[in-house]
Amino acid sequence: MVVELVGILNITPDSFSDGGDYTDPLAALARAKEMFEQGANFVDIGAESTNPRSNPLAPDEEWCRLEAVLPSLLTTFPGKISVDTYHPETARKALEMGVTIINDVTMFRETEMIDLAAEYGKRARYIISHLSPAAHSISEAHKQMPTKTVQQVKDELLAKRQELLNRGVPGGNIILDPGIGFGKTDTDNWRLNWELLKFAEEVAGIEVMIGYSRKRFLGDQRMEVEPNLEAAKTAIASGTRYLRVHDVASHRDLLKQMGFII
Numbered sequence: 001m002v003v004e005l006v007g008i009l010n011i012t013p014d015s016f017s018d019g020g021d022y023t024d025p026l027a028a029l030a031r032a033k034e035m036f037e038q039g040a041n042f043v044d045i046g047a048e049s050t051n052p053r054s055n056p057l058a059p060d061e062e063w064c065r066l067e068a069v070l071p072s073l074l075t076t077f078p079g080k081i082s083v084d085t086y087h088p089e090t091a092r093k094a095l096e097m098g099v100t101i102i103n104d105v106t107m108f109r110e111t112e113m114i115d116l117a118a119e120y121g122k123r124a125r126y127i128i129s130h131l132s133p134a135a136h137s138i139s140e141a142h143k144q145m146p147t148k149t150v151q152q153v154k155d156e157l158l159a160k161r162q163e164l165l166n167r168g169v170p171g172g173n174i175i176l177d178p179g180i181g182f183g184k185t186d187t188d189n190w191r192l193n194w195e196l197l198k199f200a201e202e203v204a205g206i207e208v209m210i211g212y213s214r215k216r217f218l219g220d221q222r223m224e225v226e227p228n229l230e231a232a233k234t235a236i237a238s239g240t241r242y243l244r245v246h247d248v249a250s251h252r253d254l255l256k257q258m259g260f261i262i
Helices: 025-038 059-067 070-076 088-097 111-123 138-144 150-166 191-196 199-203 225-238 248-257
Strands: 004-010 042-046 081-084 101-104 125-129 174-177 242-245
Touching (some): 004 025, 004 248, 025 248, 042 070, 081 088, 088 111, 101 111, 111 150, 125 150, 199 225
Parallel strands (some): 004 042, 042 081, 081 101, 125 174
């Protein structure tokens, strides 16, 4: 079994845990380099915050932020940069520039995103992150909490995966993410989110990425390392391939302790 680390790089002023830290392009580049040195297998860069209190970005503004850092990142770390976007315009520009992974936290709900995946086919990988089709936006999902069960997440993700397969995208190029916290922050002791840490068990044979890092279901100490490592252990035990994290160094140490890195 292989476990890979996905470093989170938010070039936003309003992300919940590190908003404003890496809006300067030089700071963003330095942080990406640091995460790779700490053991990240690739870095996922986002220019629009998913914080429910943040305002959506227009594609032009999103690209303006990305364009300031992507050329240098792609030159230094080719094949290791993922772009977190749900805007087809942004995704196309990123792919044309040389990005090889697109992470859509709205579950490829835009037809143009599916068209793009079909067009690029084997040349890129696609992370389908769950967001209930019952919500028309991330902020609406946070308000309505339309996702209630693991089975719902599984059914909706597999249905979207099938759409991409039907358009010719190879199965090995599709990664599923259950979207912990997106329309799932229920008050029942965060039960659903804890269950989703084990999502890989539900879709054996399909690569899964889990993004739990510093999220509210981890509790009051969510910004500390230990709760995040406990979540990592659960995800790893279930067969998760990719861990999307802020604290790369501590997670690499964990993987060493568990025997995944020699």
